[in-house]
Amino acid sequence: MEVNKDWEECTSDAAVAEAARLTDEQYNKKMQRRKEVQDKRIENAISEKGLIIVNTGNGKGKTTAALGMVIRALGHGYKVAIIQFIKGAWEPAEKKVLSVWSDQLEFHAMGEGFTWETQDRERDIMVAQAAWEKALVYIKNPDFRVVLLDEVNIALKLGYLNLEDIIKGLEQKPDLNHVILTGRGAPKQLIERADLVTEMTLVKHPFREQGVKAQPGIEF
Structure with missing residues (x-):
């Protein structure tokens, strides 16, 4: 659920508008931080579960x-x-x-x-x-x-x-x-x-x- 929430936040109209205002350097730093958070969530996630x-x-x-x-x-x-x-x-x-x-x-x-x-x-x-x-x-x-x-x-x-x-x-x-x-x-x-x-x-x-x-x- 957290992964989906993070994706929704990243692709919301507000997030897209904010990203468009960032410099390349600011954008790269922001995406790097987001990737670190996402990688950590995936690392701690359950590998398999019947749904x-x-x-x-x-x-x-x-x-x-x-x-x-x-x-x-x-x-x-x-x-x-x-x-x-x-x-x-x-x-x-x-x-x-x-x-x-x-x-x-x-x-x-x-x-x-x-x-x-x-x-x-x-x-x-x-x-x-x-x-x-x-x-x-x-x-x-x-x-x-x-x-x-x-x-x-x-x-x-x-x-x-x-x-x-x-x-x-x-x-x-x-x-x-x-x-x-x-x-x-x-x-x-x-x-x-x-x-x-x-x-x-x-x-x-x-x-x-x-x-x-x-x-x-x-x-x-």
């Missing part, structure tokens, strides 16, 4: 950011599991692209679409719970370094899953393994338990402002 990561908020990019982490993990040779709790009624393009890592990746698109499409709450609950049972197998498996629970926050928000069950399940993950949970409306208890939380803020959206439908390569 619970939450991407939430009304803005776009929650799943996209999580998939970036998935690609990094695959690039390091780690095994990864993706369980999609809402998507599944259509074939997501990311599943096709990631299929080249079939020896490292398990991909399960288990949802049946959005609630206004399924119009069957009982079945939605059954499907979400089946997806959670599948996810829990990977969460507890030490061979899977990263597990992505895509749109699980939506399933929680709609009451399809029990939050206490999810929290207990997350506690069963191996110490060095990471679990990523995406979707708007992440509950407070989950946010408090997480190690890394990012909230995507909606500023403009082409569907809301211009009536532009979901497009391949952007939304799916």
Whole structure:
């Protein structure tokens, strides 16, 4: 957290404006002091820790950011599991692209679409719970370094899953393994338990402002 705070301070509008007023010599001295502080923080930091990561908020990019982490993990040779709790009624393009890592990746698109499409709450609950049972197998498996629970926050928000069950399940993950949970409306208890939380803020959206439908390569 301190590292992030230091980076935010360094790149704030005030800091950038101040840096622009410094002479080269003053700037070099300032950056040297900052580097010494940063190096000390890194020296005292924990080398590894399995993280619970939450991407939430009304803005776009929650799943996209999580998939970036998935690609990094695959690039390091780690095994990864993706369980999609809402998507599944259509074939997501990311599943096709990631299929080249079939020896490292398990991909399960288990949802049946959005609630206004399924119009069957009982079945939605059954499907979400089946997806959670599948996810829990990977969460507890030490061979899977990263597990992505895509749109699980939506399933929680709609009451399809029990939050206490999810929290207990997350506690069963191996110490060095990471679990990523995406979707708007992440509950407070989950946010408090997480190690890394990012909230995507909606500023403009082409569907809301211009009536532009979901497009391949952007939304799916």
